[in-house]
Amino acid sequence: MTEITRLMVTDVLNKLKEKEDQQVFFQCSSGTFYDNLFRVAVSTGLRPGELFALTEDNLDFSKKEIRVEKTLLYQKLEGDTGKTFHENDPKTFSSR
Numbered sequence: 001m002t003e004i005t006r007l008m009v010t011d012v013l014n015k016l017k018e019k020e021d022q023q024v025f026f027q028c029s030s031g032t033f034y035d036n037l038f039r040v041a042v043s044t045g046l047r048p049g050e051l052f053a054l055t056e057d058n059l060d061f062s063k064k065e066i067r068v069e070k071t072l073l074y075q076k077l078e079g080d081t082g083k084t085f086h087e088n089d090p091k092t093f094s095s096r
Helices: 003-014 019-029 035-044 048-052
Strands: 071-075 084-088
Touching: 019 035, 035 048, 048 071
Parallel strands: none
Antiparallel strands: 071 084
16 A cells, blocks of 8 residues: 555545444445455554554454554654655554
């Protein structure tokens, strides 16, 4: 997912506070490549970096749980030659 796409997704998800808005959005995104991503994001309230860092190991379908163990950053950190992806701890312990 490109940085522009990530910013657009973040902007859209931040505006989906009302149930009616969510239902309309889900109808429009139904069947698209990003449908499941949008549904998890809106249903859980995960931050975009936490959502993008999820792997299959973070999902427990029998318990219906998602474990947030890291977040994904895309930025230039000290020592980098340009922007790149970095994994980091989530912002708060309670989000793990």
